[in-house]
Amino acid sequence: MHTPSHHGLAPAASRATEDLIRAVRAISPLLRAEADAAERDSRLTAETARALREAGLFRLGVPQSFGGLQLPLAAVLDVSAEIALACPSSAWVAMVTYVSQQIAASFPEGARFDLWGAGPDTAMCGxxxxxxxxxxxxEGGLLVSGRWGWASGCHQADWALLGVPLARPGAAPERGLALVRAADLTVENTWDMAGMRGTGSDTLVAESVFVPEYRLRPFADVIAGRETAEEPLYRIPPGSMTLASMGPLLGAARAVFRLTMEAVDGGKPMAMSLHPRLADSPSVQAALADAATLIDSAALHLTRSAEAVDAAAAAPGTAPLVDRARVRMDGGHASRCLREAVQLLLTVNGAGSFARGRLIQRYWHDLETAARHPTLNAGLAREMYGRALVGDARPVSPMV
Structure with missing residues (x-):
């Protein structure tokens, strides 16, 4: 199996990643033990949230100037995949916090101080x-009202990054983003899904919540990336940051492979055949080889794109459209590879895989649900990349 490699990271980032992966492995037994309760209650337990916070997993995207880790994208893929080996929902919540922090750090210094002036361990949703x-x-800002569904991690969040209309004199409102204290919002329980239940992706509600001007940004400025941020991480546009969503899926697929190999190595018999063990069957051997290669292929594509995004952020100028579109294509292709791999592995395990009490079916539900996230739409990614390859600059999405 492919194992995370940190050779493409700067030494400091590599050390931080290795430290974090050790911290994740230390709390993994607790994450696994709490997963049933998270599944039942459709949100992470207080114990899980506390463990993630104490392990430093809510400071991954916080600027180093505020005590955060400011991890590059490639490193976060490795860390979130490791979390997902124990609990994909926990990995998703940590990933959403990271991506929200990455955008929030591009706001003015006053907003940064509001978020992290008292410490870096600030969970976010967006x-x-x-x-x-x-x-x-x-005077001084906006009163914001509305409902925002699919807010993964809202039960753990200290802050929320929310889409709002921004008034413009003499013109129609433009799309914007607002940083809002979670304490000023209420949560409506709307999340009842087959997979990723523990993410608690319920609906946030605001009623005339004041947001100061310095905690508002036009969405077009955020989409453009770069802007005035000094740190490379905070110049990455949201389209490229969608790659972070793949870390939890990668970890979930690796977990299914591990569980399958435990059954195979444990001598599980092959039903209705003359093979005494699954391991003796050429068809099983071929399925395992295909699944392992598909998971490795996904990891290699994700690593390539993540390292390219990190490098482009540190370089002057903006990455060419074809390079940015390839990032989206790599994410969509990796998602397809992981889903195909898990289908092969479930077939090796047999119908018993789908028993409610079996751990393997939870990883399957989680992966299949997360893979349908709009940012991982493989068909849309193909459109983006195909157009870019033939020099067609017409946009099909602002997230490229």
Missing amino acids: VFGGVDAASEPV
């Missing part, structure tokens, strides 16, 4: 689009 989102200009 939703770009809201239902009936409205804003009213008042």
